[in-house]
Amino acid sequence: MKSTARNSPQPARAYETVLTTIEADLRSGKLKIGDQLPGERSLAETHGISRASVRDAIRILDAMGMVRTSTGSGPNSGAVVISDPAVGLSATLRLHVASRQLSVADIVESRILLETWAAESADLDSDPERSAEVLRRTAELLEAMDVPGLDREEFHDLDSQFHVLLSSLAGNAVIEAMMESLRLSISDYVSESVASDAAWQKIAKVLRAQHHGIHQAVAAGNGPAAARLLREHIEWFYTESRQL
Known part of the structure; x- marks a missing residue:
């Protein structure tokens, strides 16, 4: 029995x-x-x-x-x-990624879905003042990331802020929190995947150029182009870092 x-x-x-x-x-x-x-x-x-x-x-x-x-x-x-949903979501995801019940590849794919949707759904005219402020702040982040010899951890932090801010233009707080949590959940795996500083500098150069292209497409209100560039950007970095 x-x-x-x-x-x-x-x-x-x-x-x-x-x-x-x-x-x-x-x-x-x-x-x-x-x-x-x-x-x-x-x-x-x-x-x-x-x-x-x-x-x-x-x-x-x-x-x-x-x-x-x-x-x-x-x-x-x-x-x-308080209410910081990304904290709880990212902590949970990080543990499940560490246990290998969730793969980094699946996290990356989910991030692509969220970010490309946010780019295509962004409406700069719905709140012009806020949109202008987001674009101003993301432009400042780009300038900070362009500083030669920037520490890798600082770059990743600025990078994360850049993507989360751009996603906020879609006006969906749940998507914004989920997207940030997905990035935070694999941040250590991303930073540890590039072994040497020399390799990182080559990658950072490409990332900077990609960021500027994404920003220009978003600022121009070209959602489809921004979504395409975001997908290429995320997939390129994931593929490149796995090969090192």
């Missing part, structure tokens, strides 16, 4: 009651971005659980990008509600 223990419902962990309550309070508007969560003792008493279980819940919320924790006293101490 087969045991049914594996298929039987698992008892809820104590910290899950805190997560459920916070989710409900966010949905109802009782909790808002910037609000401070009650202290450990108050949450423990309210939910009838230990303070250790409360700390588990806060750590999970922190890892999910839902709260920022700090010590001390005052309005910014303890756990303050």
